Amino acid sequence: MDLIWDGIREAARLWWSGDGEIIEITLRTLAISSAATALALLVGIPIGAVLALRRFWGRGLIVAAVNTGMGMPPVVVGLVLVLILVRQGPLGSLEIIYTPTAMVIAQLFLALPMVVGFSLASIQSVNPRLIGQMWAMGANRWQVLWLLARETRLGLLAAVMAGFGAAISEVGASMQVGANLAGETRVLPTAIVLETGRGNWEVAIALGTVLVALAFIVNLVLTTAQQRRLVT
């Protein structure tokens, strides 16, 4: 128990002292996971909409793949990406292994199935008659998509949160494709693994508190947006 209190005290001290390294790691964590989530939304929501609204050959297979992807173990994503991106790998000439870019790509693959799955489910739950009416009233395709997005904003914001949650909480893939390089690719989850391994439990707990606080603040902002829009 003492150790946990020591950790919390250490966390408070690091916060108050405005420790440069912890701020840098926190900002990097936020930047990488936000970039991955944004890309996942850009690609994932349209895919989710198409899967929800259209029937075509192979749709069932894609939906099953998306559902599998929602439980994709990060280490597997990391392993495959490492083998592709290492210097002698098929895309080694890109020289992005052990960079934040590689981490964004890894987290994108983890967030994407979440975004596709959540947007698919929420768009599919819209009454098909409503969509029929939109078409009947002469809306074009983009207008229908826009109205659908408004109609399903609760579900879509859930997609954002799930995607961001998958990205920021994972450690295996970030460790493998980023290598936890100090000042370059060290993010909160990988720093926690490092400090735990070194037996610096106070620092690990301090970093853990920061990570949980960061996830909470991001979700608080998103939830507020989600619930406020519901009222209007």
Next chain:
Amino acid sequence: MRVTTGRTTLLGWLTLTALAALALVATTSACRSDAGYNEAELILATTTSLNDSGLLDELVPLFEAEEELNVKIISVGTGAALRMGTEGNADVLLTHAPIAEQELVEAGDVINRTLVAYNDFVIVGPRDDPAGVAGTSDVAAALAQIADAGAIFASRGDDSGTHKKEIALWRDADRVPSVDSDEWYLEVGQGMSATLIVANQRGAYSLTDRGTFLSLSDHMDQLTPLVSGDVRLLNFYSVMEVNGAKGRINTAAAKAFRQFLLRDDIQALIGEYLREEYGQPLFIPAAGETEATVSVRAGAAPN
């Protein structure tokens, strides 16, 4: 009609994504050098125990400043580090498994393997020492006693340099334990610090490099060094350059890094590292020596 629109939309997005990926490839390819690797970057594959000690955090920035290079320290088990060399995915290796390293030299995977420093492994164990090995100077005899007593032993189990050393010592003791048949034998499968933390919790014996044990001593309330001083417990750290024939290897930077580690002022830094803090050196510089000369000297010195 709508089915077609659906398909085109999906195809459209897939095409867009593919185009974006291509654009990414094109831009990054445009940035990279003709050599096929980044000349301002050196990939150093090394062992967790060395990186955990903090020594590289001290030395590498000096090298980076001198050469205006960025060094990426990839800290993995020695087995994985050597594999990175074999596959040509690192430029320079700094590891501690002489026999496995020699195999890479003979296969032509690495060149200019050179001893940089050494320290020693110790067998640590619970203070009450249930197997009664304290003070034994023959490490093989001590391990045999542990096995025969069925006392808990925590192994790295991760193909690291320390793990390779441990297996070799069990062979010397003529007792090679297996997790399937020996209940007292634990394979932790993690780095040295994590393994020692588990050993401390379980009251287990373990083989560790002295540096990691010293750096964790605050947490080692159950464990104490019990067996040391056997010549077979010497721990040799060597640097080697990955053979440029593999392609896309930053051979110039790798050579510069090897020469840097062997320089007098850097060797002195290695010898002084944390010496005051622990009252004994963590690493003993060994430029210009070989495993054989160090072993002979250690064997001749009274333990």
